[in-house]
Amino acid sequence: xxxYVHISDLHFGAHGAAARVQQLEEYLQEAVPSEGDAPQHYTxxxxxxxxxxxxxxxxxKYQDFSAWLEETSGTTPLFVLGNHDVNPHGLAFWRxxxxxxxxxxxxxxxxxxDEAKAIFLLFDSNIGGLLAQGKIGREQMDTMAAxxxxxxxxxxxxxxxxxxxHLVPVDESSSKNSTWWRRLIPDWLERLIPGxxxxxxxxxxxxxxxxxxxxxxxxxxxxxxxxxxFLKEYKGxxxxxxxxxxxxxxxxxxxxxxxxxxxLGFTKKELVCAQCADNLDGAxxxxxxxxxxxx
Numbered sequence: 188x189x190x191y192v193h194i195s196d197l198h199f200g201a202h203g204a205a206a207r208v209q210q211l212e213e214y215l216q217e218a219v220p221s222e223g224d225a226p227q228h229y230t231x232x233x234x235x236x237x238x239x240x241x242x243x244x245x246x247x248k249y250q251d252f253s254a255w256l257e258e259t260s261g262t263t264p265l266f267v268l269g270n271h272d273v274n275p276h277g278l279a280f281w282r283x284x285x286x287x288x289x290x291x292x293x294x295x296x297x298x299x300x301d302e303a304k305a306i307f308l309l310f311d312s313n314i315g316g317l318l319a320q321g322k323i324g325r326e327q328m329d330t331m332a333a334x335x336x337x338x339x340x341x342x343x344x345x346x347x348x349x350x351x352x353h354l355v356p357v358d359e360s361s362s363k364n365s366t367w368w369r370r371l372i373p374d375w376l377e378r379l380i381p382g383x384x385x386x387x388x389x390x391x392x393x394x395x396x397x398x399x400x401x402x403x404x405x406x407x408x409x410x411x412x413x414x415x416x417f418l419k420e421y422k423g424x425x426x427x428x429x430x431x432x433x434x435x436x437x438x439x440x441x442x443x444x445x446x447x448x449x450x451l452g453f454t455k456k457e458l459v460c461a462q463c464a465d466n467l468d469g470a471x472x473x474x475x476x477x478x479x480x481x482x
Contacts, residue, residue: 189303190229192218192260193449195351195411195429196236197252198271200245207433207446208252214465214472215259218450228302230262232451234411234429235269235312235351238287240276246287265298266291267309269351269411270319277319295331299338303453304482305345306338308405312352312390321352321412322391328399335403345458345482346405352390353428354397355421357413400424407458407480409449416447416462418478425480427451427460447475458482 192215198204237253238245256264271277272287294311308331315322335341390396400408401422408426416430430447445464452459461477 189300189305189453191232191265191303191451191453192229193232193234193409193427193429193451194432195234195448196269196414196431197233197249197433198236198239198431199248199252199433200239200242201433203435204239204433205248207435210465211432211446211448212255214446214463215448218448218463218472228262229260230300231256231260231264232307232349232409233264233266234349234409235267236271236277236411237266237269239271241272241274241285241287243286246290249287250290265307265309265349267294267349267351268311268313270313270321273313295327295334297331297334297338299344300453303345304343304455305347305453306341308335308346308348310348310350312350315391319412320389320391321350323350323396323399324392325395328396332399332403341404345407345453346403347407347409348400348405349409350390351410352412353410354390354393354408354424354426355419356389357415357417357428397422397424416449416464416475418460418462418476430464453482456482 194211197208199208237249253264253266268288268291273285294309296309298307298309300307310323310327310331312321312323314324314327401424406425408424409429410426411429411431413428414431414434415428417428419426427449429449432446432448434446447462447464450461450463458480459477460480462475463472464475465472
């Protein structure tokens, strides 16, 4: 089995994030899969918002962590950009520091894993939109389609799209610590302007992108952005959200946002997804849910 560990939304530079990432490192070391005495091959995937704002100091902290991920796993992490990685505080008013974007290189990208029999399609979902919105864009989809044509025997591989923004609305009804604006905006105002506030963070061309994924038989999507773990099947596509891997644990209330990550195991016949979270401060991780998808 080949294993991928899906982390997201570290937000280096945010208050307390560095300390919580230290806790994350301990959890990840414990989570390293093994077969007998030999460590199993695995790779980390980070779905954006490595930093809270793209300053040199924040980026340096993330780069140190990324180097630790590579040293720990022995493989280069897969990385896509989040809105906080390219915009100050994640808001698309200006882009005055693109250090992380420049070091990440151009998107879209393809990473092919023959051991897992999987092909990862990496997208930059930050090419348009207002505030924290995202967008893939027709040009990026066309470029990815052209890249896929170069690969033979695609039917024998599982295709996985990786981006930062969410494709479909995220159910926040069970979370008392959901998106910041839901905690500040009165319920009556949200009812008065339904959907408007959600549109400030969604993927603007989600419908077009979903059509692209279906046309190219992409079966899975990994993303972050909303700091909430969930699994959802939509139009035949399995959507797997990570939550935030540096979120503060909240005592006594498992419904609140917490430090989380996903472990994805690729076997010959299945993709096994275990969603892990630390809901109680100091109590350690537990598996929130585990699902097996046939390949």
